[in-house]
Amino acid sequence: MSRNAQDDAENDGGIVNRFSDDISGSDDIAGQWSAADATQKAFLNILEDSNEEKGRLGAVQSAVLNILEDFDTERKNVEQANAVLRHEVAERTRAEAALRRANAATAAANKELEAFSYSVAHDLRAPLRSIDGFSQALVEDCADNLPAEGRTYIGHLRESAQHMARLIDGLLSLSRLGRTEISRSRMDLVPIVRAIFARFRREQPGRSVELIVPAEVIAIADVRMMEVLFENLLENAWKFTSKRPHARIEFGQVLRDGHLVCYFRDNGAGFDMEYAGKLFAVFQRLHTTSEFEGTGIGLANVERIVHRHGGRIWGEGEVDRGATFYFTLEEGT
């Protein structure tokens, strides 16, 4: 660009020479000025270019510095993270050791519990069988020496022995439900309810009990535990509707607070909501034995099964207006 400017100046000078020789001296000066000016411009341009280059270099240098600085920060971060990680690994190793110890303790406790319930199952039942059996032998073989009063007492003896056997069985099933592994699969709960209901009906054909169920209720649950759950719920409903000429038992699903909730309803004796908190406690009964026979373990079993599934259970009722049990079988419902 600067060279073009100089050429232009020389060409201009040529034309001026041809037409006016007199002022050729001043012509020369003008040419030199313009050449100098062009050179200066060229220098300035070069300087400007080199300045730009310097600026660029500076930028590169500071970028490199920045990268180095970043690298240093990064290295520090990595070192810090490594330290944290080392600490975490140590912590985890400690925690794992603690967990292993806790697991071993749990396994030992479970083993002991198993031995205990085995002993309960085997050893506590034998004497009861003896009490019941020999009481009856007394009635059969020594009836002549036994007044009516004596026979009544023996009746109480036998009843108590049998009741205790049921309590032992209930406790055993409760401890078994706590111990067995849960294995979930997808199933329809309605056929399970129907099958258990059919069995109850076969055992007591004299009663008028209506079962109301929907087409299907799908759940992902442990099938054996579901059988125990509905066995207990149905036994409960069956028992507490025993004084109704027409009993109604209903199983279904409703939407509560955005969650599908199963319910089990009967039109039986119901209960006072004041005691709703005691419904599921072991050995807790809300009716006297003379009103309704029971062990107080059935609903405890039901609650344990629901809890093993991560669900929730609650009861709603009114005296003489029936009871409804609501439950879920999934975590976080």
Next chain:
Amino acid sequence: MTSRIILLVEDNPSDEALTLRAFTKSGIRNEVVVTRDGAEALDYVFCTGAFADRNILDMPAVVLMDLNLPKLSGLEALKRIRDNPATKSLPVVILTSSDEEEDRLKGYEFGANSFVRKPVEFDRFVAAVQQLGLYWLILNEPSPARNGTSLPHET
């Protein structure tokens, strides 16, 4: 000739008396031999110890075996019976208070022919014993391969 002897392996005298009573009440008149632990039961089955003079060909029609026994448990006794070719098809019914899954599992794994839980209620116990007697003493035909020979049996 096989007799129709019932071998009862039971350590609890009350349970023994009740079982014998249940047999009588069910009209089962067969001879019942009672042994009180697993080792004694094996002595009877293999004609050793106190039973050395017994005729080995005269096998019981059925062994009613309790599980929780002194010295040798019911399961251990069962295992020895199954391990011996002469007795591997001898009918053994586990008759116990337990209904623990583990016991049932092991009982069948060790080759029990049946597993019956003794009910606490005496009437139901009598009914259970009656059905056991009916099945194992009358209905069931023992294996002819027992003792290596085909033996006729009384009916």
